Amino acid sequence: MRHSKAIDYTVQTITLGFENYIDEFNKLTQLAAVYFAQRNWKLMHENHRNRLRLYKDFVQQCRNALEEQLQTKVSDLEFWHKSKQQYSDQISKRKDKELAETFFNSVIRKTKPNLAIDEKLMFVHEGYDSCDIHSTENLYHTYPSAWGLQKIIKRLLADFDFGVKYMNQEEDIIFLENTIKKVILSRYKVDDSTVTQVLKKVFYRNKAAYLIGRTYVGEKWMPFIIPILNGPKGIFIDTMIFDPKVMAHMFSFSRSYFMVEAEIPSQMVSFLNAVISHKQIHELYNAIGFNKHGKTEFYRDFLNHLNQSKDQFVVAEGILGMVMTVFTLPSYNIVFKMIKDHFEPPKNMTRQEVREKYKLVSLHDRVGRMADTHEFEFFRLPLERIHPAMLQELKNTSNSLLLTTEKELIIKHLYTERKMIPLNLYLDECSHEDAKQAVEDYGNCIIQLAQANIFPGDMMIKNFGVTRQKRVIFYDYDEIEFLTDMNFRWKPKAETYEQIYASSPWYDIAKNDVFPEDFKSFMIGRADVKQHFLDYHKELFNPDYWVSIQSQIKAGELLHAFPYSKSIRFRPEESI
Template sequence: MEKDLIHLTVEQVLTGYDNYIKSFQELTRKAPGFFRKRDWSGMQNNHRLRLRLYKDEVNATKLRLEQIINEYLGDSVFWMEVKKNYSNAISGRKDIELVETFFNSVIRKLYPGLAINESLMYVHEGFNSCEVRSYEPLYHTYPYEWGLQKIIRSIIADFDFEAPYLNKEADIQFLVKAIREVILKRYRADESTITQVLRSVFYRNKAAYLIGRTFIGGKWMPFIIPFLHSPKGVYVDTLIFDPKIMAHMFSFTRSYFMVETEIPSQMVAFLNSVISHKQIHELYNAIGFNKHGKTEFYRDFLSHLENSQDQFEIAEGIKGMVMTVFTLPSYNIVFKMIKDYFDPPKTMTRQEVRDKYKIVGLHDRVGRMADTHEFEEFHLPLNRIHPQLLTELRNTVNSLLEFNNNELIIRHVYTERKMIPLNIYLETCNLEDAKQTVEEYGNAILQLAKANIFPGDMMTKNFGVTRQKRVVFYDYDEIEFLTDMNFRWKPKPQSYEEIYASSPWYEIASNDVFPEDFKKFMIGRKDVKEYFFDYHKDLFNPDYWMSIQNKLKKGELLHALPYPNNIRFRPEEEV
């Protein structure tokens, strides 16, 4: 009977995974149709549906198995046999690393109090254990002998968006000119020069991206070609060679791409050769396999723990009223835990905070909100916890802590990319960097607004500065949808009593916002304060906020491009 249960358990887990990946691929294949029809709300809704798939299918698998193997849920011998049989069943699969992660997710849901256990789970296998297959079916190849004009024309011809072009010939010449100015002025093409472009198109929001590389000058030169689709037709918007811009397009602050891939590890390996300083887990995230990205991140974290000796400590910056944040100085991640009790004036519950993080997880982050991974039963070696941090944890998140021998077990934690808090950055940077950063700060707020996110608490301590000096919002406990807010001008006092009233003499609803008041808290640094107020004067104008709100309510998708406007081929009015 037990042998039959083992086989049945393997079948149920595989059925759950196959259901998930089939639906994932079906939703991904819809992206070209949304781009062709310019159905941007459909594109976003489709993205949200795909994000929910994994958790839904893991839960469905858990419910099925609970009825079948109830008496064996905490039986380690039983699960060791299940893993052994499962490994045999998935041997040779092209997506083996994802199938292993799905098994880990299911067993963590079923096995009571399960810690990371190599005999029961796939702890170290992952990307590095995948068979390296030929890239050949992955891309189109364009040889040097064709010449630049023919290569560009062939690339455009190979990617038919089944929609009218704005001006295809102009696009071709824009691309030819850009290549001559950026690449051929520095490198000479010869018989070894070859160009490869991934067959799969990367879709996100209003854009479609071609990703490729050219071997020239003895090295691979990566590039990205963005296409947009306006009411006038499809057009090439620019050609990107800058590795910093390319890295930002795959950033932890960006939503995941819709891109078809038969062999995920093959796609990730190619992307890693193109955007080489992105980590493997970031690339899995970028192509939509964020649950496996979480697994790869955890494997990287375990490896780092084994090869480092520093202690976890309280993160720099002003302590939050809702979250306790700590970090490992040698690792580029912060760990965020929801406090047991919130400091006034915060009044929300722990579940409400978790719900805010879920909103961010399902929303377009427009390059301005940090992606997070959520963990339960997260184990840390107790001897790596600084005494000061341990005291802070006991004082603020004690209900989330469990001590077991030499381990600290955290019942619930978020991980997020480490950034310099904006308030600290502004205290130490020079005037030129300060001006650039406060411009970024205002841009971040306005781009979030155009994505229908109102940050709520917009103090500089709730924003971070990345290595590329980009400003990112990371405190989500007060975010709301912009369309739910009521932006108002402050009423003008009409009497002596109103002028000198100690508190507002007019009614204020919970969703009322007075942008004129933003100046009171937004920038503390005196030598850039007025510059910021002048550069971002729209921030303090309720009518401007309402104009964004009205566009959103009409169903417009206000697209924030992931690259600078000054590298676009055409001015906005021409498209």
């Protein structure tokens, strides 16, 4: 194949691959509204998983086609440089061109083996804000203050047709009216400049739909989120949220991605960035389902931070892991995790098995209790920024993953994850009241994971972290299993002298047997809150409790993980 013809083929193959990916992505996203209306939570969950798998499949299809046609040109860097230039022209008019750029990056990384990130061959510094500015006419509904509060609320609800009758719309209107009067009108004066904007596209996740908007009042924007649930009696407004911390948590790295249509992703992200100012651009792309581009935006942010900082990478604080080596840049809110070359007993698994556990988490509903990760290959770091002690630790534990050049350390494979305070360190230093709250939330975390069919395996507190909002998150995935695969048992009672004084268990223990009574011995070490934890979460030590959760899951009952306190619900007793 001639050089120019090969470039044409490459550009068309990747362009078509991206277009097919986006078309399928949008089809699956649109199904969320259908399943919400039908209350078909099982298909909602499966649809979410199917969408997560799409990207890798379409990248692989492109890779296979290019490898077959290009043959030796796959390794020709100048060929890829010219292909990038032509591809850039090809996608320049797309409203989602930043996603198309990331797709190109993914294809070349998979097609050209062992390729580190290269600015000449890939789209590295472009950024979402390089996209063209488009009209916002199709982005949000606008409600002027002159209409009056009640008319605005009624029009807002009329603008969103879920194809399902309301349980009690008049009561919903009263709830919204009273909340707005209490939170906004009691503090700010409405004038001619006051206006409300609500995104036209609905955000779906789990068993809920969310309307996201903002009101300009008091010379500033007041963002809000309105969760809508679909119960046996019809749809209803569950609450109205103005608290920026709660809204930030709803877009948390520990939450599953929303299903929301985004014709112009950069435009939607810009709106969300103005509404949920605590979140960075890459987090917002993740939140609306474009996690591969979120990874690109994260890397751009990382490069910018490297250029603006001078501190060195060091081993992360906390107890050294048996499976992962973890390091961080103190000035950056991320940890980097590498799978060790060898695992000390009792760990008995392979590197590939660990990777499969992380993949399982990436496809599962994280219910606000498991940290999202990004996976990188051939990740480059400047050698001068790496502390000697950390470099030695990497060589001691993960040497097979390291390549070095004169100026760089190249890591063949790693995960990035949000930095948190390890729970064991947090409990060593926090106040008594904060410790009580932390151990309560630690137990809540384990229970909510169980209800989502996840058994953490190693539940020692060093495997959990505490976020800035003091929420406990699980982040060590090498031993997780599906809860339904476990066998929860009561410990047999010793009846003979030999059984009582046996140096090891005298009864048979199968691979997936779990004895919850034993949890008491290792779960909490801090003396002044241990008994509080044991009393507060006594169900954790009862095998029958775990079996009851298994039964619910096997019966098809799916948890709705409320991303806000149930105390703010308009109708706390209403089920879905």
